[in-house]
């Protein structure tokens with residue numbers, strides 16, 4: 001994708017950039033002229049994506065570690081320059097009924113989806129504050145606005161992500177830093193494939209039947225693509241969105257509205 005270089009000269013860090021939605025975000029930002037640090041806990045995956053993007057570098061980053069977050073921001077800035085854009089996209093899910101959910105699973109979801117957003121934001125924000133410029137876009141979920149059976153722990157972590165996004169927007173606004181999030185619906189990625197298998201098992205259905213149900217629940221009538229999400233993230237990073245902050249934008253094809 002190219003939009004004529006709206007982000008030429010901009011430097012971006014994308015977490016969870018080695019696959020799925022993060023890969024699409026990194027590709028969209030690079031297509032608009034940004035130089036992207038593609039980061040992931042899976043360095044090989046980040047390297048594969050970065051190799052296909054002009055001016056991109058790959059970085060290992062585990063968002064659950066404050067030390068890893070600080071090191072990754074330093075590495076990205078040493079390689080590319082001061083960060084203009086941070087996309088906190090890394091996320092995980094598991095599926096389980098609340099009565100069977102383990103504390104470990106709860107912590108796993110919260111550590112990546114909620115604490116991870118905080119830690120990488122905290123590592124990147126001081127530089128943005130000093131430069132009085134920055135754009136942060138978090139990948140939340142429609143699960144951060146609705147009730148989601150079998151995903152209560154994941155939903156709670158995404159409600160946390162949206163709450164953090166809105167609070168950070170207020171705290172960072174006076175420093176000219178915008179903070180927004182996108183709330184995707186049923187996106188075709190490896191995370192979704194895992195969820196289809198789990199949900200099928202838990203509900204006594206086939207993965208295809210679950211997938212058809214996702215489509216039925218989506219008024220626009222198809223599964224979402226990573227590119228659908230990346231298009232909106234890209235817009236949030238452009239001057240066209242310069243007065244948008246604290247937003248949690250549904251990118252769901254209408255899923256989750258009822």
Ligand SMILES: NC(=O)c1ccc[n+]([C@@H]2O[C@H](COP(=O)([O-])OP(=O)(O)OC[C@H]3O[C@@H](n4cnc5c(N)ncnc54)[C@H](O)[C@@H]3O)[C@@H](O)[C@H]2O)c1
Nearest residue numbers: 016018019020021041062063090091141184187189190191
């Ligand atoms: N797929 C969906 O239907 C859907 C819907 C709504 C929101 N989301 C959110 O979108 C984001 C991306 O999801 P996806 O579907 O592309 O998933 P994915 O599993 O395809 O990709 C996630 C990437 O994050 C990386 N990652 C996992 N833990 C990490 C960690 N601790 N530190 C750094 N990187 C880590 C993985 O290695 C992987 O490359 C997540 O935040 C997810 O919750 C996905």
